[in-house]
Amino acid sequence: MAQSKRRTRRKKAEPLDPTRLIGERVAKIRKARGMTQDDLAEAMQAVGIGWERIVIAKLETGRRSFVKVDELLALCLVLDIAPVDLLVPTDLTDQPYQVAPRADAEAGNVREWIRGEDLLLSASTHRPGEPFTQPASALDAIRWMPTDRADRVARRYFERKDHQ
Numbered sequence: 001m002a003q004s005k006r007r008t009r010r011k012k013a014e015p016l017d018p019t020r021l022i023g024e025r026v027a028k029i030r031k032a033r034g035m036t037q038d039d040l041a042e043a044m045q046a047v048g049i050g051w052e053r054i055v056i057a058k059l060e061t062g063r064r065s066f067v068k069v070d071e072l073l074a075l076c077l078v079l080d081i082a083p084v085d086l087l088v089p090t091d092l093t094d095q096p097y098q099v100a101p102r103a104d105a106e107a108g109n110v111r112e113w114i115r116g117e118d119l120l121l122s123a124s125t126h127r128p129g130e131p132f133t134q135p136a137s138a139l140d141a142i143r144w145m146p147t148d149r150a151d152r153v154a155r156r157y158f159e160r161k162d163h164q
Contacts, residue, residue, distance in 0.1 A: 015096040015104035018087060019063045022072070027060040029079045043078035045069075084114045116149055118156050121146050 002164070016063055030040050037056040044051040049071055058064035067075070076083045088097060093108030112118035119142075142150040 013096055015098035016092065016107060017098055019059075019065055022067055023059040023062055023064065023087075024087055025089065026056070026075060026079070029081060029086075030056075030060075033079065035154075040078065044074055047074050047077055049119045063114055084111060087111075089116060112156075114155075116145075118153055 014107065018086070026040075030037070035043070035071050037053045037060075040052045040056050044056075051071075054063065059067065072083060072086070074100060076086055079086070088107050088111040090111070093106065095107045096104040097107040097110045098121065099105045099110060109121050113120040142153050
């Protein structure tokens with residue numbers, strides 16, 4: 001009797017929520033640095049961000065739904081970490097990452113986009129391999145960039161197009 005093969009559908013992974021991810025990363029890095037939540041609050045206050053321990057606790061447990069840009073930069077400063085490493089850790093490259101409420105892309109692509117090394121490519125709302133903002137051409141998307149960066153981004157974009 002032949003066994004029938006059932007097709008199993010992979011459930012699409014939920015996109016990573018940036019604020020929740022930042023909170024998880026802050027907790028991990030803070031602990032690795034041997035800091036308490038009170039220590040981190042004091043360090044944030046020392047650089048001009050008026051956080052108390054409760055704000056850090058809420059961020060780390062996902063009960064704070066936002067991080068302002070100045071707070072993000074201050075966290076990176078006091079934790080001695082690059083912003084890109086707090087926003088998109090290197091070990092999450094294939095996971096979907098929420099860049100806006102209705103737009104996500106692969107985390108590795110988001111990391112390169114934040115670094116200014118690639119165009120942001122959609123994982124769900126556009127054709128794969130195409131930039132989010134469909135310019136007249138890829139060259140229009142990079143025209144404003146410094147020449148050396150524009151060259152790197154164009155090379156990546158066109159290499160990807162050649163392999164599709």
